[in-house]
Amino acid sequence: MIEARDLVVRYGAATALDGVSVSVRAGEMVALIGANGAGKTTLVNTVCGILRPAAGELRTSGRLALVPEGRHLFGPLTVDDNLRLGAWRDRKNRDTGHIYQLLPELVPLRKQVAGRLSGGQQQMVALGRALMGRPDVLVIDEMSLGLAPRVVENLAGHLRQRHAEGLAVLLIEQNARLALDLCSRAYVLEAGRVVAEGPSAELAGSTEVATAYLGLES
């Protein structure tokens, strides 16, 4: 689904990613954790084709959709129009009905202007917009940022369900505990490099990761 090898990405002279290899296989749910400025969003934008890598190899297969960091809804448009544009690439499948079935929370909001929704509602719309393209892999950048625990719980529930139906997920999360909980495998990114990777249980058990990201004393 996603196969990135030795990616190097630069902003001008600054190197944001320095030889990063990451893979997500079909139906897999993978977490990417790391501190602020580690390069997570850069990796996401590269994988989604918004940034071009300076070196390395990137292969993706199947449809890929993004829930961007900070939601990035189309503020002046209604929720329904936001959803429609999620299927921009696929002119014949722009009917939004199935999204309201998957995310019933959106039904009462459909005619509302997206820019005026609460953060949690916006994240739900962003998720719906990404699902509109009927993706095989979903990339979510900072799912829980700034949201109340109950909202995060709700979003996580939706993710689990989609995953159970076969959707592959690359989840970028500041909340490492949540990420390791949801995903079977994880990567730890630090200053543009992968410093640890493996099954979530193993990473959660490793003392370095636990101290740095789970807030535990060793």
Next chain:
Amino acid sequence: MGELAQYLVTGVGLGCAYALTGSGLVVIYRVTRVVNFAQGSFAVLGALTVTTLLAAGLPHGVAEGLGVLLAGLVGVLVGVVATGKPGTTPQAGLIVTLGLGVFAYAVEIFFWGDQPRSFPGLPGAVGGIQTHYLLIIGVTAVVLGATALLFARTDLGRALTATAADPYAARAVGIDVVRMGLFAFAVGGALGGLAGVLITPVQQVSFDSDVALVVSGFSAAILGNLTRPGLTLVGGLLLGVVQALVGGYLSTAYQSEVALIFMLVVLIARAGRRDLVEAA
């Protein structure tokens, strides 16, 4: 019909041309954030092309249509130069379009010389009012209505609005942001061209008519802060009518100043209000 009614119809006719030019500015600005200084050149190029096509024997309607089409194509070219190079800021884009407006002078003088030109419009009069003004008003209503529908009711229009609102998110859902910008330039070019083609039978056009046109269009559009098509139409009509009344009852010498003063007043009043909001 009375004098006043005549002035009103003439004013609305002129105002339609301003509204079309202003709407072109708005479409381009909303999607690309570039204030297109070459907007008046579309009108001049469109109108001058029609003079040539008519002289070559093409029938009315076809010649005008081709003139508008050419203006749309020129719009795409302007868009390519002003936004095509990655990393070009909207401010740089403004200066580039200023340069393109001057370049249009070279092209226009080369092909058409520097003397004013015109061509006949719809002949005849209804109740003392030139029929052509009614044509201007009718065509403008249809075209601006269609443009509004394009933005409100079609996915292409939604994608244009989306690009304007958040280019990053637009790219994330697979919208080709550069292509949308060029499409906006095409629409803006065609709207500008239409303004020129409609107005030339009642007002001669020469290579440097573009400054007055872009200033009038900008004055119309500034009422809606360059982003609101509805207010742009209101602004254009208001300007046209006030100009016609000033020209009719005071003096034609002050006609063209109306748009300039209107623009300055709106700009300064808005800046004053913004300062108040910031201070609060």
Next chain:
Amino acid sequence: MKWAYAVAAVGALVLPVVLAPGQLTVFILLGLSAMAVVGLSLLMGYAGQVSLGQAAFTALGAYTSGLLSLHHAPPLLALVAAPVAAALAAVVVGVPILRLRGHQLAFATLALQILLLSVLSGAQWAGGAVGLQGLPYLSVGGFELDQDLDYAYLVVGGVLLVSLIAHRLVHSRVGRGLRALATGEMAAEASGVPVGAYRLLVFAVSAAFAGLAGGIYCFFLGYLAPGSFPVLLSIEYVVMAVVGGLGSIAGALLGAALITVVVQLLTSLATQPGMPSYAPSVLSYAVYALLLIAVVLFVPKGIVPTLRRSL
């Protein structure tokens, strides 16, 4: 860079003597443009403002000198009044319009220039569309400047004066504040830089430079008309400032020189026998346009700052 200044200085002193009469006129007009462009470059580079109305201040200066000397004011006083009047006008219009930004200010300055031109064309006291004619030469204490050569050196002096003032301004507390202002306004405001006052000061100084150019122009040519200061002249100034490099005094001088010389060369080419009558205007418009676009897209900082960096 030192040698470049030396070459320019020697050129400015020697050229007036060796140039043919027609070329001397071009030299003088070049110098006048350079004065206005130094001001504009300061405004655009240091105060981050786009003005499409700089030629309005040239016109104001010229009409001030012209009207005063027609009404028998001492010519020197009439000349000094030109930059003063332009600066005062800039302060008056600057208070409301300098609150505008970017394209808004661009259109507002353009509108002001068109308004000024139409007022001048309509005003009986300013000679209407015909303008002012039969203006006297400049004279200082019985010495009358009635040769092109005199004006050439007067212009050299004017350019020098303007450049020195600009240099002082740039390297003063005001200049440092202005640089902060152009790059990050909020930060400058927070650090106590009086943003509005500084911006108005640059606007007034920039207008004064153009006004002085206008004053000299009026004595040199001996006649004025609204048509001598078209919108296109303002655009020409912008092209010169952008090509040379905004905020750079040397850039403003180089931009003015380069554009004037290139346009002059093309004009003489275009007026060769056999060339069509429209050739000069077509070529000069095309040159302004293409140079402006090429520099904005490919040398965005302008020629001089880019050269400085690569040396």
